[in-house]
Amino acid sequence: MNTATTDFADMTLDELRVALAPDIAASAIFDGWNETALLAAAEMAGCDPDIARLAFPGHGAGGLAMEMIEAWITSVDQAMEAEWPAERLAALKIRERICTLVAFRLDAVADVDEAVRRALAVMAQPQNAPRALKLGWRSADIMWRLAGDTATDYNHYTKRAILAGIYSATLAVFVNDESEGKADTHAFLDRRIEGVMKFEKAKAQFLGKDRELPSLTRFLGRLRYPAR
Template identity: 70%
Template structure:
């Protein structure tokens, strides 16, 4: 083993699954998410190809999910509480999504192929779970503690923003992915405006129109 290089031989299959994932993604640029890409990645990294195959028994989706999990873990490590605490909520979300985009920069073809595989009907349910998990990681890092319906709506909205941004990212030829980041900023601004409007609408202290009171009057009109 080269000094500083991972010792794949001493890893469990779960550890190998995550450690080798970035190498597999790099190989997927040329060979797709295939066994050939996995073997090439293992050989280039100095891991045993036969053992590496055991780490991804589900084939392409196992490799793709491991890559996403690897990015999730790297994101968590890059944003400790003391760093995130200095940011406003909008900056937190933007920084977390930007980190993920930077993590796949240069791997657009691997991402494009991964997206196509995840969109297959047989993989849709697993793809949704994987995307939800990433959105959950981002919101938890951002400090979200909601347990009501907001817990679910926030993750669904962020997941849709992230997915849409990735679709722009893979086709973006602008310098420094400027178009992608502009798209991301517009999406986040739209959500922020919606959240502010929703907060005013749901504020029980406000003395304006009340949906509950209005519906009550429809059911029990004054005489």
């Protein structure tokens, strides 16, 4: 991301975090997700390092690394929404919509796959797992909403949980994929999505039977995922 002409003084801290995130990811390839990467990104972008530190104070669960990774994921979420709004996806089948959105995310980080590898390692640390799960859920929710999903019942939660799992598994393949154009990763994604389509059919048959699921549904209904 070329942020050299950006006026950071006019940004909120939330906007600044997202604006710096791609440059931080580029620096994290070499330096890891740490203050060195933050300061290198600030220099690259022409941002005052003190302002950059203010945007990423390193407080809370996961500290500085998770703050920067969350900002990067947010930047990918926003780029995906801008490139693939719901009206553009409407002409595609549901399966194609989800594949298209996940593929966009993979392409968006294809040049910084080492940063992805390092980010996955950070998110896998026990103290970061709850926050990482929330981020995965949030991205899955955005994808389903762009794909036109309006379910508010049990399906709302299962769809997002399954997609978050597929995306996480696909990233694990992605960071080790040395095939041309990450062809193996995209093939893996296609197989997983196909598996979900079969699962949805089986689930519909299962839920069509006289099964008792009200207590779980009430519990899920009380959950609140992070605001976008």
